[in-house]
Amino acid sequence: MKELIIKFSSLIMLLHSLYSFNVEHIPVQDEGRIKPLDTFARNHLLAFYGKRHFSDKDISAKDWILDLILDPEKGRDEKLFNISNPDLVSSLFLEWTSKHRYSFNEIVPGLSQQSEYLAQIDKMENSERSMFEKQLLQLSRNLSRFEDIIYLRALKMIPPSRNTENQVWKSPFDFILAGQTASLEQEQIMSSIQTYLGGRLKGENEMMTNALIDYEKALTTFSLDGVDMSKLKLETFLNEAKLFVYSLVFYLIGLIFLTLSWTLVSHWIPKISFACLIVGFLLHGYGIVLRMYIMGRPPVATLYESVIFVSFVIVMLSIILEYFRYDGLGIFVGGISGIILHFVGFSYADDGDTLGMLVAVLDSNFWLATHVTTITIGYGASLMAGCVGHLYLIKSLIPGSSNSSLKSIFKNLFGITLIALFFTLFGTILGGIWADQSWGRFWGWDPKENGALLIVLWQLMMIHMRLSGIAKSNEFALGMGLNNIIVALAWFGVNLLQVGLHSYGFDDGVARNLFIFIAFELVICFGLYYYPRFRKKSLLT
Numbered sequence: 001m002k003e004l005i006i007k008f009s010s011l012i013m014l015l016h017s018l019y020s021f022n023v024e025h026i027p028v029q030d031e032g033r034i035k036p037l038d039t040f041a042r043n044h045l046l047a048f049y050g051k052r053h054f055s056d057k058d059i060s061a062k063d064w065i066l067d068l069i070l071d072p073e074k075g076r077d078e079k080l081f082n083i084s085n086p087d088l089v090s091s092l093f094l095e096w097t098s099k100h101r102y103s104f105n106e107i108v109p110g111l112s113q114q115s116e117y118l119a120q121i122d123k124m125e126n127s128e129r130s131m132f133e134k135q136l137l138q139l140s141r142n143l144s145r146f147e148d149i150i151y152l153r154a155l156k157m158i159p160p161s162r163n164t165e166n167q168v169w170k171s172p173f174d175f176i177l178a179g180q181t182a183s184l185e186q187e188q189i190m191s192s193i194q195t196y197l198g199g200r201l202k203g204e205n206e207m208m209t210n211a212l213i214d215y216e217k218a219l220t221t222f223s224l225d226g227v228d229m230s231k232l233k234l235e236t237f238l239n240e241a242k243l244f245v246y247s248l249v250f251y252l253i254g255l256i257f258l259t260l261s262w263t264l265v266s267h268w269i270p271k272i273s274f275a276c277l278i279v280g281f282l283l284h285g286y287g288i289v290l291r292m293y294i295m296g297r298p299p300v301a302t303l304y305e306s307v308i309f310v311s312f313v314i315v316m317l318s319i320i321l322e323y324f325r326y327d328g329l330g331i332f333v334g335g336i337s338g339i340i341l342h343f344v345g346f347s348y349a350d351d352g353d354t355l356g357m358l359v360a361v362l363d364s365n366f367w368l369a370t371h372v373t374t375i376t377i378g379y380g381a382s383l384m385a386g387c388v389g390h391l392y393l394i395k396s397l398i399p400g401s402s403n404s405s406l407k408s409i410f411k412n413l414f415g416i417t418l419i420a421l422f423f424t425l426f427g428t429i430l431g432g433i434w435a436d437q438s439w440g441r442f443w444g445w446d447p448k449e450n451g452a453l454l455i456v457l458w459q460l461m462m463i464h465m466r467l468s469g470i471a472k473s474n475e476f477a478l479g480m481g482l483n484n485i486i487v488a489l490a491w492f493g494v495n496l497l498q499v500g501l502h503s504y505g506f507d508d509g510v511a512r513n514l515f516i517f518i519a520f521e522l523v524i525c526f527g528l529y530y531y532p533r534f535r536k537k538s539l540l541t
Contacts, residue, residue: 451490
């Protein structure tokens with residue numbers, strides 16, 4: 001009961017923060033956008049420490065960065081930097097520990113002896129660097145960024161004055177140490193920040209509160225184009241709320257109750273399982289809507305966003321499927337898909353700012369809202385069809401499975417395949433129109449275009465083979481299961497090639513996971529398909 005009261009109180013405080021101005025809401029210009037200090041601190045702590053909160057001291061990212069500014073010497077001695085490569089630790093003349101975390105002062109002596117080597121690495125192309133060289137260079141950049149935070153160079157929290165045409169924000173370092181002239185409004189901003197830090201150092205809450213009030217008043221005197229304070233507060237709320245984590249929890253609970261319903265005869269357990277899936281879906285959707293509102297664009301511009309959105313599409317289709325079937329099939333598909341894709345998305349969230357600015361080729365809201373969203377829905381529906389195909393093959397192996405049950409599953413599989421074909425084909429056509437307006441050609445056999453076309457052709461082939469009688473139900477289910485491989489290659493694999501106009505992003509470390517997934521799908525799909533034949537042959541012999 002006590003824990004529930006504490007959680008409820010923290011929720012009330014979190015909701016209250018949407019209306020009151022706190023230090024974590026202070027806008028900072030970083031990586032091409034204005035973000036709250038909370039996000040700035042979380043992203044940097046993630047880069048240095050590997051987590052978005054300082055668990056060793058049990059403090060938030062915001063408190064960590066403020067403590068670092070107030071007491072730099074203590075911050076340099078804290079074991080903050082995560083070095084998980086023993087070779088890198090050895091090259092810095094450090095002792096390997098189980099926690100593999102080291103302080104700034106411990107790292108600097110060994111790193112300074114490799115300055116010439118670092119200069120050579122910096123001149124190399126990223127593809128030419130070894131993993132050790134990449135990690136060494138990244139560590140060097142992290143230490144430089146750490147120093148920039150200490151000296152307030154990285155904290156671009158002072159808006160440009162009204163008579164300035166550019167929208168480049170300034171840091172306190174620019175005025176205090178670099179000697180630039182500040183306007184009256186900028187001096188008011190710096191004064192309120194200095195007062196807040198002084199109040200924090202003395203532990204005077206009233207002094208800190210008054211400083212934040214003065215800061216907010218001073219901020220209103222600026223012409224802040226494109227800065228919406230309500231969105232900055234909402235982004236801080238989104239950071240704290242962890243909606244996708246809670247949606248994952250509800251998907252897990254729903255799946256647990258579903259497995260219980262297979263062993264315990266109860267009228268309520270399946271309903272509880274379905275309700276958990278729906279609650280997880282609502283939290284999932286709420287998180288996506290908030291991200292859309294904050295960024296002012298659909299949530300499909302990065303790999304992280306597309307993974308979260310695809311899982312949302314699959315869970316939505318699963319809920320519709322469960323509503324009509326009410327036999328646990330939709331709960332199972334939605335729960336499994338939501339859980340797996342959430343974990344995949346979380347792995348890409350660890351890259352840094354998940355609300356980052358778009359690359360130039362994606363900076364078109366109309367086409368982003370049509371082509372990219374449509375093709376992403378097609379990915380989700382295609383993966384959904386693949387999951388149902390797997391279930392059909394598994395169901396056909398279970399002794400006593402009725403033909404009516406298999407026919408019902410196949411009917412759903414075929415319908416979902418038609419939905420997947422529609423969105424993938426329509427999205428591909430819209431992509432051609434976008435390409436014609438952006439690049440001057442409708443089709444250029446770009447790898448990404450080829451991947452989308454391959455999905456369409458594969459699904460058309462399977463539908464044609466089924467309608468013509470060439471493929472029976474099992475063969476169709478096998479083909480749609482293998483379709484997951486084609487979707488993964490078109491979705492993730494194209495970015496590994498580093499060629500073509502669509503190679504605008506994402507991650508060059510996805511290859512291993514992609515190959516594991518392909519091998520897993522090949523083994524599972526062909527194993528489920530050929531196992532009955534091997535079993536029948538062994539019984540005959």
